[in-house]
Amino acid sequence: MVRRDLSAMGSLRQMLVCGMIAISGVAHAQSATPGGMPPPPGMSLAESAAMRFPQPVRVGDLIGREVLRPVESQDVLGRVRRVVRSQNGQIKVVVEFGGFLGVGARPIAVPVDAMVLLGQDMEIVAFTPQQLRQFPTFSPTSTTDVANDAIVKVGLAKPSH
Amino acid sequence: MNRVTPETNGVATSSVTRGRRLHPWPVRIMHWVNAVVMLIMITSGWGIYDDDVVIRGFHFSSFWRLGDWAAWSLNWHFAGMWFLVINGLIYLVYGFVSGRFREKLLPIRPTDVVQTVIDTLHFKIAHEDITVYNAVQKLLYIVVILAGVSQVITGIAIWKPVQFSGLVSLLGGFQNARVLHFAGMAVIVGFLIVHLALALLVPKTLWAMIAGGPRLKPGGRAKEGHVA
Amino acid sequence: MRSPFRPDMLPDARVLDDHRPLIRSLERRGLIRSGLSLGALVMLTGCDVRRPEAVESALLAISRLNDDVQALLFDPNKLAPTYPASMILRPPKFNAYYDVTDVKPVIAATWRLELAGLIADKRAWTLADLQALPQTSIVIKHICVEGWSYIGGWTGVPLRVFLERVGADLRAKYVAFKTADNYPSSIDMASALHPQTLLALQYGGETLADPFGYPLRLRTAVKLGYKNPKWVTAIEVTNKYPGGYWEALGFPWFAGI
Numbered sequence: 141m142v143r144r145d146l147s148a149m150g151s152l153r154q155m156l157v158c159g160m161i162a163i164s165g166v167a168h169a170q171s172a173t174p175g176g177m178p179p180p181p182g183m184s185l186a187e188s189a190a191m192r193f194p195q196p197v198r199v200g201d202l203i204g205r206e207v208l209r210p211v212e213s214q215d216v217l218g219r220v221r222r223v224v225r226s227q228n229g230q231i232k233v234v235v236e237f238g239g240f241l242g243v244g245a246r247p248i249a250v251p252v253d254a255m256v257l258l259g260q261d262m263e264i265v266a267f268t269p270q271q272l273r274q275f276p277t278f279s280p281t282s283t284t285d286v287a288n289d290a291i292v293k294v295g296l297a298k299p300s301h
Numbered sequence: 302m303n304r305v306t307p308e309t310n311g312v313a314t315s316s317v318t319r320g321r322r323l324h325p326w327p328v329r330i331m332h333w334v335n336a337v338v339m340l341i342m343i344t345s346g347w348g349i350y351d352d353d354v355v356i357r358g359f360h361f362s363s364f365w366r367l368g369d370w371a372a373w374s375l376n377w378h379f380a381g382m383w384f385l386v387i388n389g390l391i392y393l394v395y396g397f398v399s400g401r402f403r404e405k406l407l408p409i410r411p412t413d414v415v416q417t418v419i420d421t422l423h424f425k426i427a428h429e430d431i432t433v434y435n436a437v438q439k440l441l442y443i444v445v446i447l448a449g450v451s452q453v454i455t456g457i458a459i460w461k462p463v464q465f466s467g468l469v470s471l472l473g474g475f476q477n478a479r480v481l482h483f484a485g486m487a488v489i490v491g492f493l494i495v496h497l498a499l500a501l502l503v504p505k506t507l508w509a510m511i512a513g514g515p516r517l518k519p520g521g522r523a524k525e526g527h528v529a
Numbered sequence: 530m531r532s533p534f535r536p537d538m539l540p541d542a543r544v545l546d547d548h549r550p551l552i553r554s555l556e557r558r559g560l561i562r563s564g565l566s567l568g569a570l571v572m573l574t575g576c577d578v579r580r581p582e583a584v585e586s587a588l589l590a591i592s593r594l595n596d597d598v599q600a601l602l603f604d605p606n607k608l609a610p611t612y613p614a615s616m617i618l619r620p621p622k623f624n625a626y627y628d629v630t631d632v633k634p635v636i637a638a639t640w641r642l643e644l645a646g647l648i649a650d651k652r653a654w655t656l657a658d659l660q661a662l663p664q665t666s667i668v669i670k671h672i673c674v675e676g677w678s679y680i681g682g683w684t685g686v687p688l689r690v691f692l693e694r695v696g697a698d699l700r701a702k703y704v705a706f707k708t709a710d711n712y713p714s715s716i717d718m719a720s721a722l723h724p725q726t727l728l729a730l731q732y733g734g735e736t737l738a739d740p741f742g743y744p745l746r747l748r749t750a751v752k753l754g755y756k757n758p759k760w761v762t763a764i765e766v767t768n769k770y771p772g773g774y775w776e777a778l779g780f781p782w783f784a785g786i
Contacts (some may be wrong), residue, residue, distance in 0.1 A: 172627035191630045193619040193740045212315055213360040259622030259679055296623040296740055299675060301352055301371075353676035371675070372779035376588040379781070381594050463609040463751050463786045464602055464674060470610075475670065475678055 168176050176256065176265045177211025186219045187268055189253035192295025197257060199275035200288030206261045207235050210270060212301040217264060217272065221247055223292065224283035231292055233262070247278035256297040263297060304357060323432045328401070331392045332510055339383040339489065340386060341367060343450075348374025354487030355483045386453060393446075406439045414440060428503045432515055446493040448485050455482040589779070596783035605719050607751035612646055612668045617682040617733050623740050624673065624754065625710065626774065634739040635709050635760050642745060646705075646765035649696025656744045660730060662686045663693070667725050672786055673754040683748040685729035689722045697766045705771035706747060709760035715771035716749065716756055720785065724749035728761070753784040 179188030202220050209215040218237040225231055232249040239245030254266035264272065286292065324332070344367035351360045352371045368374030396402040413436035421437065434442070454468070458478040462469045472478040500507045509515070623629050641653040668682040669679040692699060699722065720726060726749035730737060737743040742759030749757060755775050767772070776782045 173631050175628050177628065193629050193632060193738070195738060195740070197620060201619070206357070208357065212354070213358055214354050215358045257620065257623075259677060260618060296620070296629040298351065298624050298628050299677070301675070349676070353673070355676075372775070373585075373588070375674070375781065376779060380588050380591040383591070461599075461602065461786060462670075464604060464607060466607075466610050475672065479676060512659050 164290065175300040176258075176263050178266050185251055185253035188266065189295045192256060192297065194293035194295045195257065196291045197294055198288070199286050199292055202233065202262070202292075202294075203288070207233075207237075207255070208258065208261050208263050210263045210265050210297065210300040214300075215269075215272045217269060218245060220262060223252075223286045223290075224280070225286055226251065226283050231286065233282070235264075237272060237275075248272060248275040249278045249283070250275070252294055254294060256295045258297060262294075263300075265297060309356055320516040320518055322516055326513065327395055328392075329510055329513065331388055331395070334384065338381050338384045339449075339493075341377055342385055343490065344488060345374045345377035345381065346482075350483065355479055367472045382453075382456065385449075389449060389453070405434055406443055406454060409439050409443075427505070431503070431506050431509060432517055441492055441495065445489060447495075448488040448492070452482060452485040455479075455485060459496070475483055516519070533547035547727045581755035593780050597779060599783040599785045600717060600719070603717075603719055603751070605723060609725055609786075610671050612670070612680050614668055614682055614734075616680045617668060618679045619733050620738065621671070621681045621732060621741060622673075622677065622679050625759070626712065627710075629740050632740050633709060635743060635762075637744045640744055640762070641761040642645075642709075642761065644695060644765070645763060646767040647701045648692075648764075648766050651695075656730075659686060659745065660729065662690065664730070665727060666731075666734075667727065667748075667750060669725060669750040671754055672756075674780065674784065677760040682733050683727055683729040684731035684734065685727035685745075686747065687724060688726045688728055688747070688749075689724070691728055691765070692721065701766045702768045703766070703771055705765040705767055706758045706761050707765075709762050712758055712760075712774045713771065714747070714756060714773040715782075716747075716752060717783065718766075720749060721749050723749065723751050751785055753786055755780065756784050 179185065202223060205220045207217045207220060209217055215270055218235040218239075221234045221236050223231065226249075231252040233252050233255055234247050234249050236245045237248045250264055250267070250272070254264055256263050256265055267275075337416055347361040349371065351366065352374075354360050366374060366377035368377050417435045417437040432525040455472060455478050458465055458468045458472050459475070461483055462475050462478070468510060469475055472481060500510075504515075625632070636654050640657060642659065644651045645655050663686070664684050666682065666684040667689050668680065670678050671681050672678045675706070677779070688704070692704070697704075699718065701718055703715050704718060704721040707713055716726075726747070729742070729746050729748040730744065733743055737746060742761070745761045746759040747757050747761060756773075773782065
């Protein structure tokens with residue numbers, strides 16, 4: 141309906157509509173930068189995590205945290221099961237992902253740089269749920285557990301809504 | 302049915318003492334004020350809810366929310382609350398003082414409730430006399446009144462958790478008060494769905510709440526011979 | 530889902546011309562969200578455009594009335610519940626009107642706390658000056674207007690102590706704050722003088738981290754989160770209503786809990 145009217149409009153109307161679309165682009169949500177945005181294209185996970193003022197957090201305090209999608213409805217993607225270090229030194233968070241009411245969930249290892257702390261929870265900002273479904277099921281063979289009392293640094297984000 | 306003449310029922314009838322209506326005008330006014338205000342509270346509440354969802358994964362789309370965004374949902378909610386409470390208080394006082402609650406909502410016998418549910422499931426929604434509420438109706442009206450009161454109490458706890466920290470403790474903490482506030486809303490919305498469906502199925506009840514409904518004998522029942 | 534209130538036909542564009550000031554003010558007040566703006570404007574101009582302003586004015590008037598009611602309900606002796614230090618969330622939850630990637634850290638060496646308004650001694654304070662004052666610690670619940678909450682621990686100078694020290698007029702109505710992230714904020718004097726209102730320098734016993742307001746933030750137990758500005762750079766005591774960032778966008782001012 142709108143498209144058809146656009147083609148029939150005079151130049152004044154076209155200017156106004158373009159102006160409104162431009163305004164809408166600037167006034168995104170109510171925030172200058174909305175919460176939980178994925179890394180800009182071309183930026184590595186490590187770089188994007190570094191821009192989020194990573195804060196020290198005790199590994200033991202991460203276990204059991206809910207892992208959320210960075211959207212208004214705060215969909216629960218899973219829970220933190222453990223934190224591991226891969227052979228190349230990368231820290232990954234093992235998330236019990238997917239399933240329904242505890243049935244059908246499987247562990248996946250998400251790089252900590254793809255995640256943020258959000259109060260008492262965590263969020264995965266660098267991967268969509270679709271992408272996460274492609275992650276291989278976690279197997280502990282090539283990783284070592286990080287001790288509960290160890291401190292890791294995790295980036296922050298503001299709530300998404 | 303036999304028509305009972307005014308002289309034989311022992312009550313002197315004149316135009317003044319014809320008998321009051323099922324829904325006196327104060328009740329009708331308060332009902333419709335409440336209808337509008339409750340809709341404002343519910344839909345603005347949904348807008349506030351979305352700012353930090355109580356049930357993760359569940360939110361209300363913008364079509365259902367009153368208030369373009371959180372600030373205005375809040376403003377609607379904090380404006381509507383005055384009308385809800387003032388209208389609600391007047392209604393409660395009226396209901397008790399006039400005897401309306403006692404007359405229309407009591408007694409409720411459990412066997413009556415079971416029987417009414419069975420009848421309804423068999424689609425025996427008899428409503429020749431709409432001046433007498435069946436057991437399920439009585440129960441639902443009492444539940445929604447209690448839910449409304451509960452919403453005010455949990456709402457106050459959420460609004461002023463430090464000034465009323467004792468109340469918040471009683472409710473199990475701040476986040477728990479939010480959950481209870483959401484649950485109360487769900488009860489009221491559930492009631493609304495049933496209430497609206499039944500009012501539309503028996504339209505003379507809707508008309509009664511606009512025009513007043515059938516006149517009552519003293520004692521609160523419809524005049525005999527009156528097929529409402 | 531397409532709202533049934535949305536008109537099927539676009540209105541005459543000249544109607545939009547007449548209401549350009551309203552559109553600009555709506556946009557400035559953050560009422561237009563991305564993706565909805567075209568639809569919202571069509572809806573507005575399809576209906577009576579003037580009505581939203583009248584409704585808004587009424588709602589804001591009631592909001593100001595609520596501020597007065599809240600001021601009456603405020604008990605200056607009522608303390609917010611406190612909690613054991615073991616319950617402190619580390620790190621705390623971040624929030625701002627922008628995401629954390631836009632946080633601009635403050636350089637403490639050049640930072641000064643400026644003073645203005647009804648204050649006798651308006652000399653600026655350094656971080657060391659503030660750290661030398663007696664400090665108080667509180668473990669309280671932070672409650673955001675959005676609805677989330679967490680338990681945090683802050684250490685700092687009670688604002689009352691600071692205001693007395695600099696000879697502020699404690700009968701004035703407002704204490705206003707300016708910040709490094711352009712987030713003006715203000716509170717009523719009664720809340721400013723509350724024992725659980727601090728000029729906070731530490732969180733959880735450690736120096737405030739950059740995202741949480743280093744070197745100085747306001748932390749008051751009797752207000753919602755958005756009344757607790759971070760990266761404070763100036764304090765003014767005044768009788769002229771100072772407003773605030775979110776208040777300019779329609780949020781209530783008193784915001785007491």
